[in-house]
Amino acid sequence: MKTKFFNKSILAFFATFLLGLGYAGAQSPAGSSMQKMTFEELLILVLLIFSIAIALVVLGVITFAVLSIRQVVMKDLETRGVKVETLWGSMMKSLTRVVPVEKEADILLDHNYDGIRELDNHLPPWWVYMFYATIAFAGFYMFVYHVVELDSFPLQGKEYEVQMASAAAQIAEYKKTMGNSIDENTVKFVGKDKAAIANGKDIFEKNCVTCHGKNMEGGVGPNLTDEYWLHGGSINEIFKTIKQGVASKGMIAWEKKLRPGDIQDVSSYILTLQGTKPANAKEPQGEKYTPKK
Ligand code: HEC
Known part of the structure; x- marks a missing residue:
């Protein structure tokens, strides 16, 4: 009877396992290793x-x-x-140094407090060894972290710096690859990113002020701070105008000169100056654009 049950449970275990495997394979999302x-x-x-x-x-x-x-x-x-004496028994004995109950009289201390007596037990060796281990660890820790200051055992401050640096490197790497894949459909307003806006301002001052004015008030080119746009005032449309230019009207196609990430930054910078009403502003041109909420 017993063996029969055993066989059945093993069979049931394997069946369940294989079913589970199949289920996991069927359920796993596309691209996972199972599929x-x-x-x-x-x-x-x-x-x-x-x-x-x-x-x-x-x-x-x-x-x-x-x-x-x-x-x-x-x-x-x-x-x-x-x-x-079993191995386990002798090991326990040496780790605890317990005095057998029959021999407790040998370690009974003299004093007697209203019938309460005290045994002079050894410190249990397992505990003493652990105590020594903590001392050794403290020495090791002190040496490794504070004396030699190995790179592979950095202190918290250094560890933080290393992690921040590696994160910054990752962000820079990400931006480099991301920056090149931006186009008028995927461009985002990055007005909250201080570095991006600073970059946009820099690019604008180097390339655009001659025609659009220092404060975007307009000149040869239109005023970029009002709500009126010749080619649309959404971030996508502005990106597209800057990228492709308006050759017949003297606005250069910047595609070849600026990286997509830079065009995104300068487009965003333009939008941050919306409604600033600079001095000597050129009269509105084009159609009023109201941002979609
Ligand atoms: C050589 C002069 C010139 C330079 C330099 C120039 N632009 Fe322009 N820009 C123009 C002109 C002219 C227009 C108007 C085109 C039209 O009438 O369709 C224009 C239009 C625009 C528009 C569209 C405005 C609207 O109302 O739709 C944007 C955005 C713009 N420029 C951004 C820039 C940026 C950013 C730079 C620098 C990277 C730049 N421009 C550099 C002459 C220039």
Whole structure:
């Protein structure tokens, strides 16, 4: 009866496991490793799991056999009056140095407080070893962090700096690749990014003031601070105008001279000056643009 149940539960376990595997494969989102698994890989995985299971069963059988033999041997020794000390027992003894109850009289201290007596027990060696370990660790810590100051064991302050630097490098890398993929459809208003606006201002002052004026009040080109636009006042339309230019009217196509990220920055900078009403502003041109909320 017992063995039958055992077989059934093992079968049930494997069936559940395989079902689960199939389910996970079917459920996993596109691109995950489960879905890309080839038949051979699945076969290898199943075989691997199967062999691990067999190994576990074998290990269980061996353990069971060893334990059974041990029990028989111990019983035999006991009947013959031999006292055996197990490995576990002797280890516990040396780690605790416990005084057996029969010998407690030896370590009983003299004083007696209304019948309450005290034993002079040893400090348990496991505890003492741990205490020594903390001392050793403190020495190691002190040496590594404060004496040699290894790079692989940085103090918190240094660790923070290193992480901030690596994050900054990652952001710079991201911006470099992102910057090149921006176009009039994906451009975003980055008015909250101080660095981007500073960059936009710089670009404007270097390239655009001759025609649009120092404060964008207009000159050869239109006033960029009012709500009236010839080619639309959304961030996407402004980006497109700057990128493609208006060749017939003297506005250069900046595509070749500025990186997409820079055009995004200068477009955003232009929008931050909306409604600033600079002196000598050129009269409105084009149609009124009201931003969509
Ligand atoms: C050589 C002169 C000149 C320079 C330099 C110049 N622009 Fe222009 N820009 C113009 C002219 C002229 C127009 C108007 C085009 C039209 O009438 O359609 C214009 C139009 C624009 C518009 C569209 C305005 C609207 O009402 O739709 C924007 C935005 C703009 N420029 C941004 C810039 C930026 C940014 C720079 C610098 C990177 C720049 N311009 C440099 C002459 C210039």
